[in-house]
Amino acid sequence: MTVSSSDSYPDLAPAPLSTKGADPLATGLPAVWWPCVWGGAFLVYSLFWMAQSWRTAQPLIGLMRINYLAQDLWCLMLVLGSSYAVYQFCRYRSERLGLVVCLLIAAAAMAWHRL
DSSP, rough: OOOOOOOGGGOOOOOOOOOOTTTTSSSOOOOOOOHHHHHHHHHHHHHHHHHHHHHHHHTTTTTTHHHHHHHHHHHHHHHHHHHHHHHHHHHHHHHHHHHHHHHHHHHHHHHHOOO
């Protein structure tokens, strides 16, 4: 039995990483999982939004509470839709810029919603 030297395995050496073509937002997760990440982020954001709405509507009674919660749900859908549309518009120009603008819109809407 012979033991081979490390020179006979040239394909085991790690390939050098190119920092020029690497997208920092796409590293870590497969591309198929990113819609799930967006869906999870939308779900968490929606839960915070509706929890705030429910707490604000607590003193209201009857149809006034339902009307208030329905209006807040409509505003939530508008905020999510507009921030996603802005992200999709900016994505082809700059992925990072689209993400930052989307997060800024969501944060500003949440701050305005709490007023």
